[in-house]
Structures are given as C-alpha cells and as structure tokens.
Amino acid sequence: MKKIKYELLKNEKNTKARLGLIHTNYGTVETPMFMPVGTQATVKTLSPEEIKDMNCGVILSNTYHLWLRPGEDIVMKAGGLHKFMNYDGPILTDSGGFQVFSLAKNKKKDITEEGVHFKSHLDGSKLLLTPEKSIEIQNKLDSDIAMSFDECPPASADYNYLKNSVERTLRWAKRGKDVFNNPNQSLFGIVQGGAYKDLRKFSAIETVKMDFDGYSIGGVANDGESKEDMYKAIDYSIPYLPEDKPRYLMGVGEPIDIIEGVIRGIDMFDCVLPTRLARHGNIFTRKGRINIRNLKFKEDFEPIDGTCDCYTCKHYTKAYLRHLIVANESFGARLLSIHNIRFLVKLTEDLRQAIKDDNLIEYKEQFIREYENK
RNA sequence: GCAGAAUUGGUGAAGGGGUUAACACGGUGGAUUGUGGUUCCAUUAUGCAAGGGUUCGAAUCCCUUAUUCUGCC
Numbered sequence: 001m002k003k004i005k006y007e008l009l010k011n012e013k014n015t016k017a018r019l020g021l022i023h024t025n026y027g028t029v030e031t032p033m034f035m036p037v038g039t040q041a042t043v044k045t046l047s048p049e050e051i052k053d054m055n056c057g058v059i060l061s062n063t064y065h066l067w068l069r070p071g072e073d074i075v076m077k078a079g080g081l082h083k084f085m086n087y088d089g090p091i092l093t094d095s096g097g098f099q100v101f102s103l104a105k106n107k108k109k110d111i112t113e114e115g116v117h118f119k120s121h122l123d124g125s126k127l128l129l130t131p132e133k134s135i136e137i138q139n140k141l142d143s144d145i146a147m148s149f150d151e152c153p154p155a156s157a158d159y160n161y162l163k164n165s166v167e168r169t170l171r172w173a174k175r176g177k178d179v180f181n182n183p184n185q186s187l188f189g190i191v192q193g194g195a196y197k198d199l200r201k202f203s204a205i206e207t208v209k210m211d212f213d214g215y216s217i218g219g220v221a222n223d224g225e226s227k228e229d230m231y232k233a234i235d236y237s238i239p240y241l242p243e244d245k246p247r248y249l250m251g252v253g254e255p256i257d258i259i260e261g262v263i264r265g266i267d268m269f270d271c272v273l274p275t276r277l278a279r280h281g282n283i284f285t286r287k288g289r290i291n292i293r294n295l296k297f298k299e300d301f302e303p304i305d306g307t308c309d310c311y312t313c314k315h316y317t318k319a320y321l322r323h324l325i326v327a328n329e330s331f332g333a334r335l336l337s338i339h340n341i342r343f344l345v346k347l348t349e350d351l352r353q354a355i356k357d358d359n360l361i362e363y364k365e366q367f368i369r370e371y372e373n374k
Numbered sequence: 375g376c377a378g379a380a381u382u383g384g385u386g387a388a389g390g391g392g393u394u395a396a397c398a399c400g401g402u403g404g405a406u407u408g409u410g411g412u413u414c415c416a417u418u419a420u421g422c423a424a425g426g427g428u429u430c431g432a433a434u435c436c437c438u439u440a441u442u443c444u445g446c447c
Contacts, residue, residue, distance in 0.1 A: 037408080037409065038409095039409050039410095039411090040409090040411095044409080044411055045411085060408075062408085062409080065409090065410090092408095094408050095408085096408095097408080098408045098409095099408085099409085099410080102410085103410080121410040147408075150408095152408080190408090216408080218408070219408095220407085220408090221407040221408085222407085222408095225407090230407090248408090249408095250408040251407050251408040252407055252408090253407040254407065257407075269407095270407095270408060271407050271408085271409095272406085272407070272408085272409040272411095273407050273409095275411085276406060276407090276409060276411075277406070279411055279412070279413095280405085280406075280411095280412085280413080282405090282406080291403085291404080293402090293403090294402085294403080295401090295402070295403095328412065330412090333411080333412085
C-alpha cells in the first residue's frame with residue numbers, strides 16, 4: 001500500500017458524525033481521532049512508547065520547524081521522519097503555512113503570490129516559503145500525510161481578504177500538487193473561507209476538484225475566533241466534501257469543540273492544547289479544567305481522576321503533581337502531558353462508541369453537564 | 375561604659391522632606407485551539423524597628439527606646 005485509504009464504517013443516525021478507519025503504511029487507525037502535536041519531531045517531553053501507550057493514532061510534525069532545524073536533508077539521510085524520531089506509527093506534517101503566517105509581520109507586503117516572506121525565529125534571517133518548497137520539504141521528510149501550503153487568514157479578516165485568500169490557496173494547492181512526488185505519501189487540500197457560506201462552498205468544491213487524499217478545514221480557532229464562527233466554517237464546508245475521504249479540522253482543540261466537530265462530520269483533530277496546557281499546569285478533567293498550581297491541591301493526595309486509565313492517574317497524586325509544576329520540574333510537564341493527551345484520546349474513543357450506539361447527542365449533553373458544572 | 379553606622383513586604387532591595395513606596399524574586403489567581411516549550415496578564419507593604427516631635431506635607435529632619443554591627447576604654 002502506498003497512499004492512505006479511508007474506510008467509512010458507519011454514519012451516526014442523528015448527526016453527521018461518522019465512524020471510520022484510515023489505513024496507512026504504519027498501521028490502521030480509527031476515526032474520529034485526536035492527534036497530538038510533535039512540532040520538532042517530538043511530542044514535547046514524551047517518548048514514542050508513551051505516545052503509543054496512550055493509543056494515539058497519528059502524531060503531527062511541522063515542516064517549518066524541521067526545515068530550519070535540523071533541515072529536511074538531515075531527516076532524509078536519517079531514513080525519513082519515522083526512523084529519525086523512532087516512531088513507527090503514522091505521522092502527519094503540517095505545511096508550515098500557519099507558522100509563516102504568524103511570522104509575516106506585514107501581511108499585505110510579506111504574503112505575495114509567490115509565497116510568504118518572513119524572518120526566521122532562530123536567527124532573524126530573511127526567508128521565503130512557497131507552496132513548492134513546502135511540498136518538497138514534506139516529500140523529503142517522508143511523513144504519511146502532507147498538507148498543502150495554504151494562506152491562513154487572521155480571524156479578523158474581512159470578506160474581500162478571505163475571498164482573495166481562498167483563491168490564492170487554490171492556486172497554491174495546485175502548484176504544490178504539481179511538484180508532489182513521494183509515492184508513499186498522501187496529500188491533503190485545505191478549505192478556507194472564514195465563516196462565509198459562499199466562500200466555504202466555493203473553496204470546498206474547487207479543492208475537491210483537484211482530488212486530494214483528504215480534506216482539511218483551515219483558518220479556524222485563530223486568535224479570538226468565536227465558536228459560532230468555527231462551527232459555521234465546518235457546517236458550510238462539510239456538505240461539499242466526499243464521503244470516502246477523511247476530513248481534518250486543523251488546530252482544534254478543546255473537548256467541547258472536538259465533540260461539536262465530530263457531530264458535524266469531522267474525522268481528525270490536532271491541537272497543541274493538551275501539551276501546552278500541561279507545561280503550565282492546566283489539566284483536563286471530566287469536571288472541567290483545573291490548574292494544579294492552585295493552593296487547594298497542596299495537600300490533595302488523590303489522583304487527578306480516579307477513573308482515568310492514564311499512567312499519571314494510576315501512580316501520582318495531585319499534591320505531587322502540584323509540587324513538580326510549582327518547582328518547574330520537567331517530569332511534571334511530562335506527567336500532565338500524558339494525562340491531557342490521554343484525556344482527549346479517550347474522549348474520541350467515547351465518541352466512537354457513542355456513534356456505534358447512535359447516542360452522540362445524549363453523550364454530548366451529558367459531557368457538557370459534567371464539564372461545565374464542576 | 376563611650377562613640378559611630380544601620381533597621382523599608384515573604385526575600386533581595388530602591389528611594390535622603392512633596393502626594394498612588396521603584397524594581398526583582400517569591401506568593402495567589404487567570405490566560406493558552408494547524409506550538410517561536412519554561413510565556414503572558416492581573417494581583418500581592420493603607421505602610422518604611424516602636425513611640426513621640428518639627429512641618430501645609432515625613433520612609434526621608436529631630437528626640438527617646440529597642441535590636442544589630444563596627445571601633446575605643
């Protein structure tokens with residue numbers, strides 16, 4: 001097998017949610033799924049074994065970061081990303097579009113038809129990332145799934161800005177696809193268009209015409225975007241995406257957003273939240289988010305969640321975890337990362353079961369009651 | 375016993391008569407959605423050893439006491 005293959009198993013009765021499998025060269029994974037982010041060829045603080053123990057289907061890595069350091073040629077010489085980082089599960093690489101977008105200081109001047117001009121965050125050198133370059137790098141990294149290089153607009157962008165970025169993203173998608181040449185790798189297209197119905201529809205239809213191996217919904221969960229706009233972006237895109245290809249909501253996210261995404265027909269999610277929050281002492285629990293630094297946990301010798309099956313909850317108390325985070329010990333970040341990722345992965349396992357049982361709406365309502373009440 | 379110097383929050387300290395006592399660390403909350411991992415934001419001394427005085431106004435000047443340090447007999 002060369003490309004990934006999506007296998008639809010079931011549509012949930014009351015929603016647009018679907019159950020599926022993605023077959024890859026590194027194993028078959030179940031969807032809907034959550035993918036932890038390992039920007040620099042590592043999920044920060046975690047080993048590949050720990051990631052596998054959490055039952056993660058896929059992990060992300062990042063084109064921009066690996067391009068700058070250590071360089072895609074090093075990864076290629078190592079035998080590709082899987083060998084380089086000793087991870088034998090499926091890997092998805094983001095195109096670098098999001099990073100470069102946030103590094104481009106002057107959007108009008110720095111984002112050109114050719115690509116995006118920006119300064120390296122490492123040494124300030126002036127660089128240009130183009131659709132072709134992003135795909136070439138990803139071909140060399142040899143991830144299982146590569147992403148098209150898109151123009152990621154700010155949440156505050158107006159209609160005209162979004163219209164232009166949709167059209168440019170289509171041109172960039174084609175340019176990337178034309179140079180794409182790794183037969184073992186799959187390529188996803190990205191739908192843009194903000195919260196506008198006609199733009200999302202146009203973007204989805206035109207992207208699908210190019211026949212990608214999967215489709216992403218991009219431009220969501222950016223700085224200050226409302227949840228309503230995020231849900232609109234999904235609702236306006238999904239009807240035009242083919243049933244036999246996976247759908248990926250980029251950068252999401254919070255437990256509630258994952259549930260809402262699944263209900264709307266999303267198969268794949270990724271987010272930095274579980275690991276970033278972990279490093280700062282924030283923890284997902286069924287009863288809402290908690291900050292382990294809080295004084296009230298100083299003498300709390302219970303696990304975060306007695307019903308959680310993660311390594312952290314099985315072996316450590318809140319008082320100890322609080323101590324580690326307060327003392328800035330890296331083991332604390334690791335233990336909380338394990339819990340937070342496992343929490344989101346377990347959430348998707350629950351959602352898959354709810355799809356099997358045709359009771360997704362009930363599951364959502366129950367989850368929200370617990371999560372928001374405390 | 376005499377003389378001199380010092381005493382500012384949990385910590386290190388700035389300020390040498392002008393109103394809300396700088397800054398840093400620490401403490402306590404909060405933020406974080408295709409990761410520029412140790413970040414950001416808010417808050418934290420109604421009070422400057424204690425008491426009294428001068429002054430429109432005192433952490434800043436004066437007096438007494440306490441404590442600490444340094445010299446001398």
